Amino acid sequence: MMNDMMTHFDLLQPADLDSALDLLSRHGADAWPLAGGYDSFDWFKNRGKQPAVVIDLEGIAELRGVSELEGGDGPGGADGIEIGAMTTLAAVEADPLIRSRYALLADAAAQVASPQIRNAGTIGGNVCQDTRCWYYRYGMTCYRAGGNTCYAGATGAMNREHAIFGADRCVAVTPSDVAPALVALDAGMVVRSARREKIVPAAEFFMPPGIDITRMTVLGERDLLTAIRIPDRWAGADFRFEKVADRKTWDFALVSVAAAVRTSGSGNGRGVIEDARIVAGAVQCIPRRLTAVEDLVRGRPRDEATADMAGELAVRGADPLDYNHFKIPLLRNLVKRAVRGA
């Protein structure tokens, strides 16, 4: 068991955000920002990553908590809420403001890992975590690790959990349950470094392998995700988050679907679909926004026929590997249920 002792690092525990950003800019690639730690310690214990300096963000009070944005502070000038990146998933799940207006996010947070992990794991850490492809996590020198091959995509490889869309050398998938919900809610990710602050739309926050195969998000070495802003555009919409995994606890999604739907007309929330945002997790390296499906369902009645079409359209173009064909019907049915609303 003592083999599992992590190798030495200098642990820095800055008390405020400016100090943390300063430390990050000073140490650059040697530094590792630590949120809840559940992704980080896996890497450290397995010797996959051995940073010289770990910057613990837990003591920074301004990175925690949920607050209301007023007067057009939200992304795109909208009102909404801001969630500190170090807010725990348990706090997100329980927050009354999130529960009442953005239940999609609360539902997604509630399905992450296990209760103990949600008590420490943070929303920022959850969206910034690395992919779980086990060839990569095992330390193989694949494309993502700077090598020149993909082990998971090879014939006969163990790729049951991998991508059915958008593979570009790397076939790993986004592991986050929260990420599809944030893309569906059109969230803005507040990215800060010592020099600048910018707000990146959630849909552009995640990095496709075709652009930079070595990272999962747009965050550079000296950047921190400090907060997530959710505009009120989708507040109180009809939400649905469904995650299918091998086990109900701990496991990462095989497929997840986050949907926000607005309908008009009567008939117990049925009626005509005015607008929808539908995003799938664990089918591609980044959360996959199903824009074609959204375009299809807009203006159509929320019924079985629309749902059938949506499900079929959602899986069009899927390119499965040897062992993940099952994700196609899984995605088709989850999208169908999200559009049908039951």
Place this chain on the structure above:
Amino acid sequence: MNEGPPLPGRGNVSRRSFIKSVIATGASVSAMSWFSAPTAGRPQPAARGAVGRLVSLEVNGRTRRVDVLPQETLAMTLRYKLGLTGTKLGCDRAECGACTVMIDGVAHYSCSTLTHRVRGREVTTVEGLEGPGGELHPVQRAFIDELGPQCGFCTPGQVMAAAALLRANPDPTRDEARRAMSGNLCRCGAYDHYLNGVMRAARTGSTATPEVSHA
């Protein structure tokens, strides 16, 4: 719980206290080696916010001074520095729940918590649930009554997860309890027994003493 039969040839020293004394000796020896090792004279990292090595921890209502490495997990500190071996290490990867402890009354995996993160916070291990007269916590009593522990390895973690649940929600539904206990594996598969135990403890806890004595 029963301390077990004395080891042969060791008089009245129980197996548990014998193991603990070995750990205590080992801890002081390893602490000594820190002072004599060539690195001992190395200055503390000068960077802002860098952690010191000697820290005070609040564990089970007592203040414990302990020498903690920057990368040390709470499970390591509890077991190998403080001799609190009630906390078990199963996977050391946050995938089994055996190492569950309470930090400020909330369940956490101690294998995946840096000890330096719990400075100034209240850590409670299974040893800390003991009442003033040595009596069992209502959850422990209920687990025995419902035949929860079989091999017993996951039990301290199950106890802590259940105690943390009842602290936050003294009257959980069975589904709430199931969900709260879902971060703890049991290889013997005694899940329903533990769940029955949680529900029994919730029923009996009101007439007994559900609160942690020092919390």
